[in-house]
Amino acid sequence: FTDEELAGYLPEFLAEGTVHDRLVILPLAKSTEILFVNKTAFDRFAAETGASLDELATWEGLYAVAEQYADWSGGKCFFAHDYHFNYFQVGVESLGERFFDEDGLAFGPKFAYAWAPYARAALTGGLWLGSGYATEPLRTGDVIAAVASSASVLYYSDVVTYEDNRTEQVEILSLPCPVFAGGEKLVMQRGAGLCVVKSTPEREKACMTFLKWLNEPERNVDLATALGYMPVTKAGFDRLLPAAIETLEDPMYVSLYEAFLQTRQEYTFYVPPQREDYLSLETRFEKTARLRLTAGRAQYLEQGADALAPLLRTTLAEVQGSYDK
Numbered sequence: 001f002t003d004e005e006l007a008g009y010l011p012e013f014l015a016e017g018t019v020h021d022r023l024v025i026l027p028l029a030k031s032t033e034i035l036f037v038n039k040t041a042f043d044r045f046a047a048e049t050g051a052s053l054d055e056l057a058t059w060e061g062l063y064a065v066a067e068q069y070a071d072w073s074g075g076k077c078f079f080a081h082d083y084h085f086n087y088f089q090v091g092v093e094s095l096g097e098r099f100f101d102e103d104g105l106a107f108g109p110k111f112a113y114a115w116a117p118y119a120r121a122a123l124t125g126g127l128w129l130g131s132g133y134a135t136e137p138l139r140t141g142d143v144i145a146a147v148a149s150s151a152s153v154l155y156y157s158d159v160v161t162y163e164d165n166r167t168e169q170v171e172i173l174s175l176p177c178p179v180f181a182g183g184e185k186l187v188m189q190r191g192a193g194l195c196v197v198k199s200t201p202e203r204e205k206a207c208m209t210f211l212k213w214l215n216e217p218e219r220n221v222d223l224a225t226a227l228g229y230m231p232v233t234k235a236g237f238d239r240l241l242p243a244a245i246e247t248l249e250d251p252m253y254v255s256l257y258e259a260f261l262q263t264r265q266e267y268t269f270y271v272p273p274q275r276e277d278y279l280s281l282e283t284r285f286e287k288t289a290r291l292r293l294t295a296g297r298a299q300y301l302e303q304g305a306d307a308l309a310p311l312l313r314t315t316l317a318e319v320q321g322s323y324d325k
Contacts, residue, residue, distance in 0.1 A: 001023075006023070009027060034153075035145065040169075061181075078144060084286055085285045096183075104281055122297060134152070147177055151191070151229055230260055292319055
């Protein structure tokens with residue numbers, strides 16, 4: 001690929017596939033994190049409480065609404081996040097602080113700032129702490145909002161099946177991922193890319209010809225919109241995608257791609273660090289945070305509202321302490 005050809009791609013997508021200044025993963029179809037909302041259920045809640053979708057644009061607002069929903073609904077969760085680890089790493093970085101340090105996680109002041117509304121919502125019942133993907137509690141009505149990979153639209157349905165086997169036709173709305181008030185509009189990038197192995201010159205040339213054909217903007221947009229992903233070229237995203245949205249028949253996909261366009265215009269795609277311990281840090285954090293907050297939730301239910309402030313401090317200290325060297 002020439003420099004001119006690579007200049008046609010979104011630079012953050014290329015950066016994620018670059019290792020030691022060498023492009024080793026060519027982006028093919030990218031995803032990001034999107035806020036999915038069961039608007040049908042949210043509208044019922046909003047009609048009685050005055051809650052607004054606009055409040056979900058920030059993490060501070062979303063978690064405040066989650067607390068309000070738990071109180072209004074008699075203890076039901078409002079929100080699920082696919083990856084709690086991503087909430088913190090993108091959020092802390094968006095606030096101008098390093099999330100990682102040389103040994104692992106930094107746990108600076110901005111981490112504590114991000115912890116407070118998140119843990120408060122968890123302890124008071126508004127944040128889902130179960131395992132598995134966020135698609136599941138949204139499809140069963142156990143939550144009515146979720147941040148998940150945009151590609152998970154493939155697994156969503158406009159029908160919610162409740163615990164007692166009742167079903168309800170709902171409208172699933174897609175919104176850009178929340179951000180912290182005053183922070184940078186930064187959002188996770190995910191998705192698929194292609195690697196090429198060494199071979200004969202003829203086979204390598206044929207491979208490059210195929211990849212360039214596959215990622216031609218028109219073809220890449222067709223592929224991406226069929227799968228619920230984002231195109232990877234500037235021309236595909238900025239020039240062709242708006243017209244492609246008009247051809248989509250499923251309202252859920254239309255909403256998703258409108259959220260993609262807003263994300264592309266207003267956000268920067270976050271490039272995760274390349275470190276050997278990344279997966280182990282993620283796995284450990286997800287398990288630790290959920291377990292500590294689940295135990296804290298039980299204490300809150302037993303001891304009442306007076307226990308909230310102490311639990312916010314102790315759960316934070318426990319998570320940080322579990323990483324002490």
